[in-house]
Amino acid sequence: EKQGFRHYMLKEIHEQPRAIRETMLGAGVGADDVRFDGLSLDVSACARIVMLACGTSFHAALIGRSLIEGLARIPVEVDIASEFRYRDPIVRTTDLALAISQSGETADTIAALKEAKQRGAQTLAICNVLGASLSRVADQVLYTHAGPEISVASTKAFTTQLTMMVLLAIHLGRRTGHLTAERAKALVDGLQDLPAHIDNLLAASAAIRIVARRHQGARDCLFLGRGLCYPVALEGALKLKEISYIHAEGHASGEMKHGPIALVDGNMPVVVLAQRGPGYGKVLSNLEEVRARGGKIIAVATLGDHTIGDLADDLILVPDVAGELQPILASIPLQLLAYHFADLKGTDVDQPRNLAKSVTVE
Numbered sequence: 001e002k003q004g005f006r007h008y009m010l011k012e013i014h015e016q017p018r019a020i021r022e023t024m025l026g027a028g029v030g031a032d033d034v035r036f037d038g039l040s041l042d043v044s045a046c047a048r049i050v051m052l053a054c055g056t057s058f059h060a061a062l063i064g065r066s067l068i069e070g071l072a073r074i075p076v077e078v079d080i081a082s083e084f085r086y087r088d089p090i091v092r093t094t095d096l097a098l099a100i101s102q103s104g105e106t107a108d109t110i111a112a113l114k115e116a117k118q119r120g121a122q123t124l125a126i127c128n129v130l131g132a133s134l135s136r137v138a139d140q141v142l143y144t145h146a147g148p149e150i151s152v153a154s155t156k157a158f159t160t161q162l163t164m165m166v167l168l169a170i171h172l173g174r175r176t177g178h179l180t181a182e183r184a185k186a187l188v189d190g191l192q193d194l195p196a197h198i199d200n201l202l203a204a205s206a207a208i209r210i211v212a213r214r215h216q217g218a219r220d221c222l223f224l225g226r227g228l229c230y231p232v233a234l235e236g237a238l239k240l241k242e243i244s245y246i247h248a249e250g251h252a253s254g255e256m257k258h259g260p261i262a263l264v265d266g267n268m269p270v271v272v273l274a275q276r277g278p279g280y281g282k283v284l285s286n287l288e289e290v291r292a293r294g295g296k297i298i299a300v301a302t303l304g305d306h307t308i309g310d311l312a313d314d315l316i317l318v319p320d321v322a323g324e325l326q327p328i329l330a331s332i333p334l335q336l337l338a339y340h341f342a343d344l345k346g347t348d349v350d351q352p353r354n355l356a357k358s359v360t361v362e
């Protein structure tokens with residue numbers, strides 16, 4: 001049941017601290033390593049990882065790519081499952097095909113993993129539902145422990161997939177030798193702190209509702225992000241369009257000038273992921289460009305950032321954490337923003353029109 005929440009989506013957003021904690025428990029997290037008891041991957045024989053997924057799970061895969069390449073230095077490709085299965089993909093026996101699916105019932109993801117398996121790849125699935133069809137196709141399975149997700153819009157499944165991506169990157173990085181024990185320990189410690197940070201972010205729900213109310217009449221919305229937060233922008237846009245029916249696009253900040261900036265005017269909220277990190281200076285100049293064209297900026301920035309306030313119309317602050325963990329925290333306010341936009345509009349939040357929870361046909 002909804003346990004006092006107006007919608008399953010809101011309940012599931014609030015379950016994220018627990019869901020992340022349980023996903024870590026299930027993985028066997030040590031002080032400076034992640035064991036994944038029962039998993040047997042010959043990491044030295046794995047020349048490449050090919051990730052396959054749809055929708056929100058595809059966004060988790062995009063973040064996973066940067067994490068695994070960054071921490072383990074294994075080349076990773078990501079493909080939309082429905083594209084991969086029909087494009088005569090190159091697959092080698094030294095490839096590990098990794099399918100990501102909350103339900104484990106998505107027809108295209110299952111077919112894509114079968115295709116990779118037939119072509120000789122080792123297969124692994126990351127799934128949230130025990131014994132789902134996908135788990136019967138894959139050689140091995142890792143489970144996120146988000147618990148049942150009822151709302152069509154995926155929230156806790158996404159952040160547990162992101163948690164799993166960090167855990168897998170640590171596991172692989174320790175085995176390829178690229179990740180030092182010290183750095184792994186810092187990441188593990190950072191992961192342990194996430195649930196408390198998320199509790200604090202959830203407490204800002206009422207403030208985010210005010211932001212949504214201020215932009216209530218908007219018909220379009222842009223989401224911009226860089227690096228690890230580029231897929232977070234894609235996910236923020238997907239969430240908003242899915243439940244509020246507001247036209248939303250996510251873009252890599254660096255692509256702004258190559259087209260999307262033509263859309264910006266005084267009626268266009270632009271959500272910018274602007275946490276501190278390597279691309280921060282560039283994000284600030286993107287903000288200035290949007291502002292110069294009258295766009296309304298909603299910035300997600302790092303707690304303690306005093307420069308950004310003058311550039312943004314609305315500011316949402318998230319705790320300062322390691323770059324690898326930023327996508328998880330940045331996702332929370334975007335989920336709440338989409339939720340409040342939709343709830344204020346009065347749409348059917350949990351059962352948006354035209355959508356099904358699992359897409360079991362192509």
Ligand code: M6R
Pocket residue numbers: 054055056057100101102103104105106109152153154155238239242357358359
């Ligand atoms: O169960 P899966 O993770 O395979 O589902 C994939 C997509 O259908 C799903 O993530 C969809 O995009 C969500 N409705 C997004 O909120």
